[in-house]
Amino acid sequence: xxxxxxxxxxxxxxxxxxxxxxxxxxxxxxxxxxxxxxxxxxxxxxxxxxxxxxxxxxxxxxxxxxxxxxxxxxxxxxxxx
Amino acid sequence: xxxxxxxxxxxxxxxxxxxxxxxxxxxxxxxxxxxxxxxxxxxxxxxxxxxxxxxxxxxxxxxxxxxxxxxxxxxxxxxxxxxxxxxxxxxxxxxxxxxxxxxxxxxxxxxxxxxxxxxxxxxxxxxxxxxxxxxxxxxxxxxxxxxxxxxxxxxxxxxxxxxxxxxxxxxxxxxxxxxxxxxxxxxxxxxxxxxxxxxxxxxxxxxxxxxxxxxxxxxxxxxxxxxxxxxxxxxxxxxxxxxxxxxxxxxxxxxxxxxxxxxxxxxxxxxxxxxxxxxxxxxxxxxxxxxxxxxxxxxxxxxxxxxxxxxxxxxxxxxxxxxxxxxxxxxxxxxxxxxxxxxxxxxxxxxxxxxxxx
Numbered sequence: 001x002x003x004x005x006x007x008x009x010x011x012x013x014x015x016x017x018x019x020x021x022x023x024x025x026x027x028x029x030x031x032x033x034x035x036x037x038x039x040x041x042x043x044x045x046x047x048x049x050x051x052x053x054x055x056x057x058x059x060x061x062x063x064x065x066x067x068x069x070x071x072x073x074x075x076x077x078x079x080x081x
Numbered sequence: 082x083x084x085x086x087x088x089x090x091x092x093x094x095x096x097x098x099x100x101x102x103x104x105x106x107x108x109x110x111x112x113x114x115x116x117x118x119x120x121x122x123x124x125x126x127x128x129x130x131x132x133x134x135x136x137x138x139x140x141x142x143x144x145x146x147x148x149x150x151x152x153x154x155x156x157x158x159x160x161x162x163x164x165x166x167x168x169x170x171x172x173x174x175x176x177x178x179x180x181x182x183x184x185x186x187x188x189x190x191x192x193x194x195x196x197x198x199x200x201x202x203x204x205x206x207x208x209x210x211x212x213x214x215x216x217x218x219x220x221x222x223x224x225x226x227x228x229x230x231x232x233x234x235x236x237x238x239x240x241x242x243x244x245x246x247x248x249x250x251x252x253x254x255x256x257x258x259x260x261x262x263x264x265x266x267x268x269x270x271x272x273x274x275x276x277x278x279x280x281x282x283x284x285x286x287x288x289x290x291x292x293x294x295x296x297x298x299x300x301x302x303x304x305x306x307x308x309x310x311x312x313x314x315x316x317x318x319x320x321x322x323x324x325x326x327x328x329x330x331x332x333x334x335x336x337x338x339x340x341x342x343x344x345x346x347x348x349x350x351x352x353x354x355x356x357x358x359x360x361x362x363x364x365x366x367x368x369x370x371x372x373x374x375x376x377x378x379x380x381x382x383x384x385x386x387x388x389x390x391x392x393x394x395x396x397x398x399x400x401x402x403x404x405x406x407x408x409x410x411x412x413x414x415x416x417x418x419x420x421x422x423x424x425x426x427x428x429x430x431x432x433x434x435x436x437x438x439x
Contacts, residue, residue, distance in 0.1 A: 006230075006233060006301060006303075007230045007233060007260070008230065008260045010231075010233075011231075016306075047256075047259055048255065048259065048260070049253040049254065049255045049256060049259060050250075050251035050252055050253045050254075050255065052250055052251065052312070052314075054312045057310060057311060057312055057313060058312065058313045058314070059250070059312060059313065059314035059315070073301075073310075075299070075301065075312065076251075076260060077207065077210075077228070077235075077250075077251040077260065078228045078229060078230035078233065078234075078235055078260065079205060079206055079207050079210065079228055079230075079255075079260060080205055080228060080229035080230055080266070080268050080273075081113055081115050081116060081117045081118070081203055081204050081205035081206075081227070081228060081229060081273065
């Protein structure tokens with residue numbers, strides 16, 4: 001399970017993409033689970049007021065189910081202009 | 082209109098004289114004349130948009146020039162709006178240009194936006210972006226969103242024909258300091274040119290009806306990999322229910338105890354070093370370029386490590402380029418200095434430079 005990172009999440013994690021550890025994938029069943037796992041692993045993510053999760057190029061609410069082959073992206077708002 | 086001026090686009094079969102007429106009849110408001118707003122203004126002006134409204138209250142600074150390519154070194158220290166209008170008048174004398182020398186705020190936004198058909202959000206901060214969203218929802222105007230972060234860009238068209246809004250993607254405005262802007266974080270010079278041009282393209286599509294408008298889709302552009310992707314999203318109906326603007330969009334200044342003073346008034350009063358302390362929270366580079374006499378430089382990012390510099394009994398005045406960082410400094414210091422002695426200087430050094438340079 002790979003999560004693509006954008007904006008400030010890339011800076012927080014320090015990478016463009018993140019591979020979920022094999023032993024965690026089983027417990028990450030929904031977008032909400034993924035969010036919690038990422039926030040526990042990278043506590044700075046908790047400070048973001050809005051953080052969009054996209055699954056297979058669509059906006060995904062926390063109750064959306066995930067499987068190993070989903071393409072996931074973490075998208076925060078960006079403000080520069 | 083000289084008949085062949087727009088011939089290279091009117092010969093396009095799906096564009097033609099009909100679309101050209103729609104451009105000529107259109108009124109577009111561009112909020113922000115920075116890296117995003119300038120390419121939008123230059124292309125829409127070149128292509129024959131009839132009325133262009135331009136909003137910016139800022140002055141050109143040397144560190145703007147790497148991405149704001151309409152401005153020249155000569156423009157530094159002078160109004161962005163005036164420099165942009167001088168260029169655009171020469172570029173296309175047929176355009177009706179309307180300048181608004183100000184920053185959009187909750188008191189002026191509705192009155193300005195209501196006079197236009199399409200709004201381009203080319204701002205550089207979250208309070209302005211949420212203000213534009215809410216004002217456009219209230220007035221039923223589509224707006225074209227572009228935003229940047231380092232090597233990445235985001236693009237979408239919000240509130241288009243009952244479509245989703247900015248708040249459908251990002252419901253809550255980030256708190257002050259949560260996510261840095263270009264000034265603090267940096268942006269590669271060419272990035273705003275790319276995203277700004279895409280905004281201009283979407284504006285043309287919204288006005289003329291050609292192609293598919295990027296509504297309900299967020300385009301992500303990654304300059305380092307040249308990858309783009311589109312994220313689909315839908316309307317959340319509660320975000321269309323906005324009936325009035327929020328009380329305050331500047332989350333840094335929602336504390337009612339914040340005292341502030343216009344820079345002109347601050348300069349008129351006699352500075353008394355025995356009772357006053359002036360803290361300039363800009364970067365040391367900006368401070369080196371120019372600063373007020375008596376000012377002590379403590380950049381915002383190291384302010385919390387230098388609390389011992391603050392005098393326990395003096396009035397502490399906070400100064401920066403525009404007033405924004407001073408407000409953030411106020412938030413940082415309000416628990417260390419009595420709020421009645423902690424004063425934000427509004428306008429900052431930019432206002433000063435605009436007043437002293439013709």
